[in-house]
Amino acid sequence: MRYDAIAIGGSHGSFDVLLRTFGEFSGIELPPIFVAIHIPRGSAPDFVTHFNTRCGCRMLEVEDKQVPMNNSIYLAPGGYHALIERDRSLSLSSDGPVNHAQPSIDVLLESAALAYGNRLLAVLLTGASSDGAAGMERVHALGGTTVVQDPRTAKAPVMPQAAIDRFQPDYLVAPEMLARTIISLAGETQE
């Protein structure tokens, strides 16, 4: 595989985009996917159940010291930041909101960029804050590939636009093209 991990951030409006996208991943071999969306404390189990039921995917809530596996999606729990350690295990912190958010997309992406370098595919979706823009910029600077939702297709364009204002993403995509884009970049057909 060309990438060792995929990291996805989003906020307002991103839930529908993710439901649609993850539903198209069945039968495709993908590296571990980390997801940070702005969800409230204690809500992750409901999100996990919903995604797994609707999309037939294998989503788990991020646990401290967890070792990520292929074909699995790891959701950052509300009230915590999810980070990637250099040995590529997952960790959590609770040191306060970043960009008014916990989990913060920047925290996930910045640590993932350090851990994975050019082996990371990062995706930033619709959202009403600029969380994630700095993280995407670091992913870009450290050789990772960046995919940003086209702000014209976003329910809340602030988030993708904030990233575009900082650097030029590798791909700008509409929600209906996102799954195909990720699969063509990072996926392999399962034997």
Next chain:
Amino acid sequence: MIDPDVLRIETDLVVAALFQRYGLDFRQYSRASLERRLLGLVEKLHLQHVTDLIPRLLHEPGFVDRMVNGIAVNVTEPFRDPECFSAIRQHVFPVLRTYPYFKIWHAGCASGEEVYSMAILLKEAGLLDRAQIYATDINTDALARARDGIYPVESIARGEKNYLAAGGTGRLADYTLQQYGSARFDSSLRENMVFSQHNVVSDEVFGEMVLVMCRNVLIYFERELQNRVIDLFQRSLVHRGFIALGAKESLQHITGGAAFECLDRHARLYRAI
């Protein structure tokens, strides 16, 4: 731009300086969070590199405290994870009733919201008079805030729902004096509290505790250090004492974990066997 390998070396050097000069051991802290805190400190102090922290650390009196307060940060709120508090009411309070006098330790109490939360529940159960509550943290800024017990009124307002979910019987705001946007917890709650700086990584046992609350501290540690800290707690507990962990922590992979039974998986409440 950041070079990951250089950042790793710089972090090692800062950690070495902290340890060799001050005996402060961050060597087994989870690195991703530590690196982020160090980078944040560099930005806040308008420095260029993480290693620019080292000369100040070695030569500037008092800088070490600023630094520890900048990197050992945990943020909490009143009745965070109410299921934890209601599980303590259900499983621990009946045991506390059997003691004429008992001790509770909040290890890593951060800014203290959960210490006051505990005191309120004890008070409502008629147990506060018998309690000695130790609240410790490595972070002196946080500890000072805990000692003051003054929080933004919004924080208290947000805590009302969790307070009720934890089994509170009144109104959280009624335990505070509110003035100019700040809320100060009633001094009667503070009477049996002792605040002190303590480092769970290197300092000694706090003896004869019936309950150790250590929530959202273990997540910052690597596995081996987690094992050591749980061992410290085990030695700090009375026979059949209790440990309450954060919502994302467990004793499942901890070496000494087999010495505890899990009373409530969701609330992360454990009892020594």
